[in-house]
Amino acid sequence: MTALSRRALLRGILGTPVVAALTAGCTVGAAPPLALAAGEPGGFYVEFGELLASALSAAGLPVTVVGTGGSVDNIQQLRAGRAAIGLALTDIAQAARNGEEPFGAPVPLQAIGRVYENYMQLVVRAEDPAVSTAGLAGRPISLGALGSGAAVFGDRLLAAAGISADVTRRPLRDAVAALESGSADALLWSGGVPTPALAELAARRPVRLLPLDEHLPQLRSRHGGVYGPVTVPADAYGHAGPVPTVGVANLLVCTPQLAPATAAAVARTLVTAAPALVPESALGTQYLDQRSLIGTGEVPLHPGAVAAYRELHG
Structure with a gap:
């Protein structure tokens, strides 16, 4: 406008x-x-x-x-x-x-x-073999805390990706601890970049984000134009390149x-x-x-x- x-x-x-x-x-x-x-x-x-x-x-x-x-x-x-x-x-x-x-x-x-702008951030440990959302099928992941927008988006994301997973709903600090300990293989967070708790995690051990832009057509088809393409800048969480993901105002x-x-x-x-x-x-x-x-x-x-x-x- x-x-x-x-x-x-x-x-x-x-x-x-x-x-x-x-x-x-x-x-x-x-x-x-x-x-x-x-x-x-x-x-x-x-x-x-x-x-x-x-x-x-x-x-x-x-x-x-x-x-x-x-x-x-x-x-x-x-x-x-x-x-x-x-x-x-x-x-x-x-x-x-x-x-x-x-x-x-x-x-x-x-x-x-x-x-x-909020950035949808799907975080895995740097050594994890997953290169896309599909690589998390059947695995333990935290999709946002109860009462959060990330929890709603997480369900929409899995539906758009056509996969199911072993989903838990953890607050951010608990999700970070679960990812770090290995009891969760991924966490979804919706927030600004860099989110402080994720930056603190990245300073302790290498992590990376999975790209989510491939799911935009399905998400927009099902839920309208509230979702758009955004890019997490390079080096937001350590030494990694830019990651295309989903943004929502x-x-x-x-x-x-x-x-x-x-x-x-x-x-x-x-x-x-x-x-x-x-x-x-x-x-x-x-x-x-x-x-x-x-x-x-x-x-x-x-x-x-x-x-x-x-x-x-x-």
Whole structure:
């Protein structure tokens, strides 16, 4: 989407009487800290969440970062009212809005912005004979923690590859330990590059990633255009070449109950504090592109976020 068409879209949305009424004269007043549903220790959800919480607190909006299992868990937290904002993969957010598994009923999510690209990372020990997903058929693998987007994607990946495996659902730290000890032959993780826990593993013993791009046609045919081609840069986890894999955008989401002024304050911070929201360990290829913040796909922007982007960019 071009900058011009993005501006036209925002002008069109902001032109509605409802949104104009919501956004007129909004200011953020004193309130208890917002709960931000983030993710697992050792992953980028927590790192990004903590950076965002720090920036929001500095802007006068206190935020508490809540550790969770990942995208599915975060959306459940939002639905139950235990969190005000949360991070979620686009494919999981769309499944929630459509009432698809594992949600059972529609969740009326809205987005504050598209914040970064997640990379699907299927990790094996460097000496493992597998050169593709097919080489893991029948073997013990960890496909993400319960409540994570990786767990949902893992099932979709095996279906697209046409294989079955001895699947466990482990949190990232446990999956890393299982791979290192040999009790698991692979782990699937969805996150930024390099993910800290995986970088720590690679520093202790050689690992590599399996390419996943061959499964994109099947994944897109079955689940739509939320998945796209991305490449893990060379040397992300040691001395290896670039690895083509599957990417999916990550969204900062909320429900319609979030106050427009609060959503606007969060959106404004995503723009004005963008350089401070990139974890130090990131390679810089997947983070917070201000031009794509409103590119949230089928998940509509919260009216308060629309107001902020319109104010900042016209």
